[in-house]
Amino acid sequence: MPIPVQKRLRVHPSSHTGGSTQPKTIPLSILDATVLNYSTSGCIWFYPGSQTEEGVDRLINLSLPKTLDAYPQWAGHLRFASYDLNAGHTHRQGRLELEHGGPEDQGVEVMLARADCLMQAMIPSNESRNGRFWDATEVDYQNLLDMSTPFAPDEAQDPKPLPCMKIQLTTFPTGGLAIAIGLAHPLADAQTLLHFAHSWAATNLALSSSSPLPTLTPVFNPSLLDKAAAGDIDAFIPNHRILEKAAPLPLHRYDYWASGGPSCPEYALPATKIPDELSHLSEKEIARGAKIPWESWDLAAKVAHVDFFFSGEEVHGIYERAAGKAGGRISHLDALLAKMWGALIRARRDCAGGGLEVGDEHWLDVSIDVRRRVEPKLPAGFIGSPIVNVGIITTVPATQSPGEDGFDIDLGGKAANIRNTISLFTPTNTAALLHEMAFELGAQRRWNCFLGDKHVIVTSWVGIGLEDVVFEKGEKPVWVESILPPCEGTVQVMEGLSPRDVGEGQENGEREVGKAGEWWRNGVTLSVWLKEDVMGRLVEDGGLRVFGEV
Numbered sequence: 001m002p003i004p005v006q007k008r009l010r011v012h013p014s015s016h017t018g019g020s021t022q023p024k025t026i027p028l029s030i031l032d033a034t035v036l037n038y039s040t041s042g043c044i045w046f047y048p049g050s051q052t053e054e055g056v057d058r059l060i061n062l063s064l065p066k067t068l069d070a071y072p073q074w075a076g077h078l079r080f081a082s083y084d085l086n087a088g089h090t091h092r093q094g095r096l097e098l099e100h101g102g103p104e105d106q107g108v109e110v111m112l113a114r115a116d117c118l119m120q121a122m123i124p125s126n127e128s129r130n131g132r133f134w135d136a137t138e139v140d141y142q143n144l145l146d147m148s149t150p151f152a153p154d155e156a157q158d159p160k161p162l163p164c165m166k167i168q169l170t171t172f173p174t175g176g177l178a179i180a181i182g183l184a185h186p187l188a189d190a191q192t193l194l195h196f197a198h199s200w201a202a203t204n205l206a207l208s209s210s211s212p213l214p215t216l217t218p219v220f221n222p223s224l225l226d227k228a229a230a231g232d233i234d235a236f237i238p239n240h241r242i243l244e245k246a247a248p249l250p251l252h253r254y255d256y257w258a259s260g261g262p263s264c265p266e267y268a269l270p271a272t273k274i275p276d277e278l279s280h281l282s283e284k285e286i287a288r289g290a291k292i293p294w295e296s297w298d299l300a301a302k303v304a305h306v307d308f309f310f311s312g313e314e315v316h317g318i319y320e321r322a323a324g325k326a327g328g329r330i331s332h333l334d335a336l337l338a339k340m341w342g343a344l345i346r347a348r349r350d351c352a353g354g355g356l357e358v359g360d361e362h363w364l365d366v367s368i369d370v371r372r373r374v375e376p377k378l379p380a381g382f383i384g385s386p387i388v389n390v391g392i393i394t395t396v397p398a399t400q401s402p403g404e405d406g407f408d409i410d411l412g413g414k415a416a417n418i419r420n421t422i423s424l425f426t427p428t429n430t431a432a433l434l435h436e437m438a439f440e441l442g443a444q445r446r447w448n449c450f451l452g453d454k455h456v457i458v459t460s461w462v463g464i465g466l467e468d469v470v471f472e473k474g475e476k477p478v479w480v481e482s483i484l485p486p487c488e489g490t491v492q493v494m495e496g497l498s499p500r501d502v503g504e505g506q507e508n509g510e511r512e513v514g515k516a517g518e519w520w521r522n523g524v525t526l527s528v529w530l531k532e533d534v535m536g537r538l539v540e541d542g543g544l545r546v547f548g549e550v
Contacts (some may be wrong), residue, residue, distance in 0.1 A: 003113045003143045003170060010107030010163070013072045014065035023102030026073065027081060027090035029222035030229065030434050031370070032186040032385050033443035036096065037271065040151065041193050041385070042182030042483030043466075044144050046123050049475050050175040055208075059169065059179075059471065060110055063204035068108065070216035071196060071383075074165045075107050076100025078152040078184055083277040088234035089226070093277050094443030096153070096186055098164070109163040111146050119176030123479035129309045129496075132545060136305045136527075141481050144170050145180040152184060179471070182483060185385055190482075191369060192383040194464040204471045219381045228374035228427075229434035238439040246432035250391045250421050252365070254447040255289035263294040275442055286441065296355060297452025303486040304535035308526040308544075309496065310336065315520040317547035318411075325412025330419045332520045333493065337364065337458060338414035340491065340526055341394070343544040347530070347537035348453060349396055354534050355453025356396050364392040365449035367459045368422060374434075375427035388433065389449035389457070392421045408543060451489040460493040463519045467497050481527075488531050496523025 051059070068075055077099045084091040115122075122141070124134035145168050152162035164187055170178040181197060188196070195218055202214040231239040260272035274286065310318075315332055322335035341364055348354035348362075356362065370386045371378040378386065394414065408414070425433075440446060449457050466480045482492055530538060538544070 001116070001143070003115045003146070005111045005113045005146050005148070005168070007112040009060075009110050011060060011064050011068070011110050012075050012105060012107045013068035015069050015072070016075065016105065021101055021103070023076070023099050023104070025097055025099045026220070027222060028096040028098060028186055029225040029384055029386065030089070030233075030438050031225060031387065032222060033094060033096045034437060034446070034448075035185045035385050035387065036094070036153075036444050037447075038185040039485050040145070040182045040483055041185045041188045041190065042145055042180060043190075043193055043197070044141060044178050044180040044481045044483060045197070045469050045477040046119060046479040046481075047177045047179070047471070047475050048175070048478050049177065049472065050171070051169075051177050055472070056112070056169060058207055059204055063200060063207050064108070064110070064167070066207075066213065067196070067200040067203045067216065070199060070218055071220070073098050073100045073220055074183065074187060074196075076105050076164065077161075078164045078187065080153055085236070089438045092438075092443070093275050093441060094445070096443070098187070104161075106152065106161040106163050108165045108167060109149055111166070111168040113144075113146065113168055113170045115170055115172050115178075117172070118174055119172040119178070122178075123481075124307060132309055133539060134307045134309070136307055137303075139305075141483055142485065144168060144178050145182045145483055151182075180483065187385065188383065189369065189385045189387050190459070190461045191371075191464050192385065194461075194466065194469075195381065195383055197469045198465060201469045201471045205473065208472060217381050218383045219379045220383050222384055224378055224382065225370075225374065225384065225386050226434070226438070228376070228431055229438055230428075230431035231435050233435060233438035238435065242432050242435045243439075245429065246436040249424060249429055249433055250393070251389055251433075251448045252363075252391050252450060253289055254292040254450060256292065256445055256447065257286065257442070258288035258290065259292040259294065264292075265294065265299055268294075271444065278441060281441075289446075292447060293450065293452070293454070296454050297450070297488065298355075298531070301353070301488060302532045303488050303529050304532045305486060305527065305529050306535055306539060308340075308528060310524045310526070312496070312518075312521045312523050314545075314547045315524050321547070322412045322415040326416040326419075327412070328416055328419070330412075330415045333460060333462065334415040334418045335411070336493075336520075336524060336526070337366070337418055337491075338411055339408065339544065340528075341414055341456065342408040342411065343538055343541045344456060344528075344530070345394070345396055346541060346543070347534045351531075351534045351537045353531060354537075358396055358398045360396045360454060362394050362396055363450070363455045364394075364418065365455055365457045366390045366392060366418070366422065367449075367457070368425060370425070370430055373425050373427060373430045375431070388425070388430075390422055390425065391449070392418055451487050453489075456489050456491055457487075458491045458493065462493055462495050462524075466494060484527075484529070486529055488529060490527075490529040492527040494525045494527070495519055496525055498522065
């Protein structure tokens with residue numbers, strides 16, 4: 001049920017004058033423009049305490065404007081850059097730019113809402129988390145970030161000012177507060193989103209305790225990524241030797257412009273049309289590519305959402321078994337994804353509506369951050385959406401069982417496949433890929449991943465401090481949830497939170513301190529979206545949780 005918004009306002013940086021200041025226009029990066037059609041980059045933090053009127057006022061009218069002083073671009077105007085082939089790679093079709101610092105700045109849309117349900121109905125209890133999984137299908141987390149106002153940019157050129165960023169504060173009848181933050185995906189991947197959340201929380205915490213304000217140092221400079229591209233990306237034609245280097249890299253290059261027709265869903269049809277700016281090109285120049293396999297994605301199917309909770313010991317047990325068979329270095333995340341991948345393939349193959357048969361290709365499309373995969377590496381505080389999706393392939397075998405001892409026979413092989421495929425994205429190869437993408441005729445033309453029966457999209461939010469977003473002293477979140485649409489074939493990885501019930505304070509839920517890098521020590525949550533019947537098979541899979549007995 002939709003949650004009614006009681007108040008809606010626009011918030012600007014405290015330094016914003018609203019006068020005749022000359023605005024800045026900054027082109028977004030090569031990768032930023034490619035993710036325009038991705039879902040909102042958003043997250044919700046649930047807090048047990050009830051905010052006073054003074055506390056809400058401080059969040060919205062004091063700490064948020066102060067924080068936006070370090071992120072002024074997000075109060076600006078996200079739009080398509082003008083098409084001009086003589087102006088370099090940032091003015092090719094579909095490229096994006098951000099204007100801010102002028103009187104036309106849109107501001108951040110802030111909403112205050114009040115839910116009719118209890119907060120406990122939207123989050124798993126400690127008992128549920130100890131029970132290994134929680135069915136969240138009936139909880140629509142998207143209601144906690146009202147979308148009556150769409151995100152910029154608007155291709156229809158709607159005269160209404162559209163925000164780049166939205167924030168919603170939702171209260172509940174018997175206490176509790178949900179803080180949702182959402183941004184247009186070209187502006188923020190998960191790491192950027194958390195960078196801002198930490199900044200805002202630290203600023204509010206300082207103001208609430210009359211402490212000095214923190215020094216905020218985000219780096220908004222999209223050109224740093226583009227400078228890492230190989231060759232001259234502002235030339236009129238690409239370097240074909242560089243394109244040949246990028247071509248073998250394992251990511252999908254599904255072509256929207258080749259993917260119209262009866263199997264294409266109505267919502268995607270506009271994206272299959274050649275843009276007006278390019279209508280003069282011949283078919284040879286357009287060179288249509290691989291069709292999107294719409295027929296393998298049943299958009300009408302009911303989708304279930306289940307959170308699977310793995311303890312730290314369970315994750316480590318999976319890792320040790322996989323590492324012993326992998327034949328090379330793997331990570332705990334590789335092992336856990338391999339475990340889920342094998343179980344998910346079993347569920348899809350053994351279910352009448354699963355859409356998989358023996359011999360079919362099955363893809364794990366993993367989103368990776370390229371901040372450390374370019375040369376020079378991007379600064380730690382770099383904000384934007386510097387991500388690509390890696391396509392990792394396996395084939396559905398004739399025998400797909402957990403194995404005689406309850407363990408996947410090919411667990412180590414799958415984990416090694418994940419690690420080896422991702423490892424191909426070296427700085428040299430990533431530079432070549434950036435060159436390829438810079439010369440793409442349309443920035444949103446290619447889809448580097450897919451959903452449906454033969455794909456799983458994986459996004460990992462580990463190691464970015466989800467639990468450390470603390471707005472008030474002693475008030476850590478009791479639950480954190482991403483804002484994702486219910487699309488079949490999505491898996492999201494999050495670190496486990498400390499066990500705290502609603503109403504408990506920080507002292508009742510301290511995190512276990514492990515060795516450096518042991519992000520999995522407090523457990524891991526896999527949020528999974530699948531067809532209802534396939535999800536039923538996955539929940540019952542005996543091989544998925546066998547390490548839980550260790």
